[in-house]
Amino acid sequence: MENKVYKGKIFTFNTTWSHISVRIVGEDGETKHTRIGGLLSFLHGKELTFTLTCPSSIGKLVLVELEKQDFPQDPWFVRKVQVTCPEGKTYTFPVYTWIEDDDIHRFREGTGLKDVDDHHLLAKYTRETELRARKKIYCWEVYKEGLPLCMKADDACSLPCEVRFSFTKAMQFDLTAAAGLAEIKLTYLEDCKVNWPSFEEIYKIFRGHKSPASGYVQQHWEEDAFFGYQFLNGVNPVLIRCCTSLPCNFPVTDEMVFLHGGASLVNEMKKGNIFLCDYKNLDGVRTNVINDKRQYLAAPLVLLHKTPEDELKPIAIQLKQTPAEDNPIFFPTDAKYDWLLAKTFVRSADFNEHELNVHLLRTHLLGEVFTVSLLRNVPKVHPLFKLLIPHTRYTLQINLMARQTLISPDGVFTKYSSSGGEGMFTIMQRSLSSLTYSALCLPEDIRDRGVESVPNYYYRDDGLKLWDIIHRFVNGVLSCYYNNDDDVQQDTELQNWIQDICEHGLLSQVGMGFPQRFVKKDELVKFVTMVIFTCSCQHAAVSNAQFDYGGWMPNIPISLQQPPPTRKGTATEETLLKTLPDVNVTVHGMAVLYLLSKQSSDFVALGQYPNEHFCEDAPLNAIKEFQRELEDLHETIGQRNKSSEIRLAYPYLDPKRVENSISL
Numbered sequence: 001m002e003n004k005v006y007k008g009k010i011f012t013f014n015t016t017w018s019h020i021s022v023r024i025v026g027e028d029g030e031t032k033h034t035r036i037g038g039l040l041s042f043l044h045g046k047e048l049t050f051t052l053t054c055p056s057s058i059g060k061l062v063l064v065e066l067e068k069q070d071f072p073q074d075p076w077f078v079r080k081v082q083v084t085c086p087e088g089k090t091y092t093f094p095v096y097t098w099i100e101d102d103d104i105h106r107f108r109e110g111t112g113l114k115d116v117d118d119h120h121l122l123a124k125y126t127r128e129t130e131l132r133a134r135k136k137i138y139c140w141e142v143y144k145e146g147l148p149l150c151m152k153a154d155d156a157c158s159l160p161c162e163v164r165f166s167f168t169k170a171m172q173f174d175l176t177a178a179a180g181l182a183e184i185k186l187t188y189l190e191d192c193k194v195n196w197p198s199f200e201e202i203y204k205i206f207r208g209h210k211s212p213a214s215g216y217v218q219q220h221w222e223e224d225a226f227f228g229y230q231f232l233n234g235v236n237p238v239l240i241r242c243c244t245s246l247p248c249n250f251p252v253t254d255e256m257v258f259l260h261g262g263a264s265l266v267n268e269m270k271k272g273n274i275f276l277c278d279y280k281n282l283d284g285v286r287t288n289v290i291n292d293k294r295q296y297l298a299a300p301l302v303l304l305h306k307t308p309e310d311e312l313k314p315i316a317i318q319l320k321q322t323p324a325e326d327n328p329i330f331f332p333t334d335a336k337y338d339w340l341l342a343k344t345f346v347r348s349a350d351f352n353e354h355e356l357n358v359h360l361l362r363t364h365l366l367g368e369v370f371t372v373s374l375l376r377n378v379p380k381v382h383p384l385f386k387l388l389i390p391h392t393r394y395t396l397q398i399n400l401m402a403r404q405t406l407i408s409p410d411g412v413f414t415k416y417s418s419s420g421g422e423g424m425f426t427i428m429q430r431s432l433s434s435l436t437y438s439a440l441c442l443p444e445d446i447r448d449r450g451v452e453s454v455p456n457y458y459y460r461d462d463g464l465k466l467w468d469i470i471h472r473f474v475n476g477v478l479s480c481y482y483n484n485d486d487d488v489q490q491d492t493e494l495q496n497w498i499q500d501i502c503e504h505g506l507l508s509q510v511g512m513g514f515p516q517r518f519v520k521k522d523e524l525v526k527f528v529t530m531v532i533f534t535c536s537c538q539h540a541a542v543s544n545a546q547f548d549y550g551g552w553m554p555n556i557p558i559s560l561q562q563p564p565p566t567r568k569g570t571a572t573e574e575t576l577l578k579t580l581p582d583v584n585v586t587v588h589g590m591a592v593l594y595l596l597s598k599q600s601s602d603f604v605a606l607g608q609y610p611n612e613h614f615c616e617d618a619p620l621n622a623i624k625e626f627q628r629e630l631e632d633l634h635e636t637i638g639q640r641n642k643s644s645e646i647r648l649a650y651p652y653l654d655p656k657r658v659e660n661s662i663s664l
Ligand code: FE2
Pocket: 359, 364, 539, 543, 596, 662, 664
């Protein structure tokens, strides 16, 4: 009988000196191990072809085995393998793995398969051994009590190759203060431990790095309407809430805020025109000592009013949580520098709340939890792995670097921010213990904060559209594999994923509303939507604008070195300059915000999947539809941003500027 011929191709990223042994396993049999490549493979470049023969058909293909021989210290990155069967059908095996040792590595054919649908014996064995091996590599570690657990790794080099930065990214990326200062050419000021003598001097170091947005910030930072605007579209757009009754520790009266009568707080609250930003999370947090000087962090309450002109303006600010005579409530009618100083304390409090809670905890650290749990519990052939792995790219390494260079004992944040030191962890621990699931699900968060109809809230408008687009995409993909709730409940790997997230990421805290297990398919779709949204859009919203808004330091002072004022009528421009951080603190802050806002040249935008993990038509069509919807949204946002009616363009959630994963 004539032999059956299987023609294959290995797509690689780099060539290898080694011989490669290949074997294909099908449902009805398997080929023999066949040796290919070797020194000659260099001649083949990045596509290595092979032919395997077999006395009879081996049926539907299940997996491919690759074994790299001869040169163990010759790491080889394989993208995928394609095999055309004698019957004419071509199968793709996504690999996307570095092969370093001389073990046999098995890679599954690209069809997404849940555990219950996987029947081939060797395939099941491969599934189990893959997870056993991963659980040894991806281990949880306590970084700090009360914070989500993180991935155990000593340094970037000890991370598995598959989750490490690419060569390009590694070469371009350095998160140290020295690198940042060198890039913005301010190294000469790194030890300048003195006050800024004037705003002109601050401007001199800023003007070299001005972008259209940061230039706007520098010109308008003192304005009340811009102060209000930043609660909607600045770096921290998630704190503001509609205020329906005043907190009892914020005793504002009508006479204080509506001097000429004609309006009352109760009526304005009824109309939905009053908003509150409460930084109670920062109350009593231990502050830093910088340049041998005690630093200060307020825990303000800010009341805002939506004006008939649709602007959001602050009408009252109390800098400490407990009302007292020495804790005055400031108003826009106060003397210029009393009011500006009060707003500056709010902006500085916002920096700490934003970076530690909104940015680091709620995107980076949660993203790491979703990633580590995925790698530990879900095999590569599982549809959830295929769907989520592109949204975890570089997250483990960037978080490791953040722990080593930003919040470590000699990290930039620790050394130069007002909460640097134990205070940072207090803020994050409090934030985690008060975190709810609905706060991470944008439609619910918008509803819970009562901000559905605030005008000019572009974060909300763009974010909700993105949420819906991602939700449709996730539903489309998961519906290819889960027909009903039973399918979801029976998927042990999926249930292990959520259980590990709750136990190690959320520290088994109850009452936060997170699903402990998935019972309904809708719940699964919503949770996975939240994961992708958090790891792409939400991170972009709270990260992309950092230098635009913080490059001009007086708008976002990373620390303040005078206590909050205890009475009115004494502040001057000199008081403000004395309160703002010293020169060296300013430039270190600028350097970090600059590095954290810089797009890498191997950036992958939301919805782009250069690694093809899915192979079937149905999920591939869902990806195409996802990309089409994102393209349309990109057009819509572009048009809106060109409109002369908007104060400042809001490009941060333009799908082309949203990265697929947390990598910065
Ligand atoms: Fe980030």
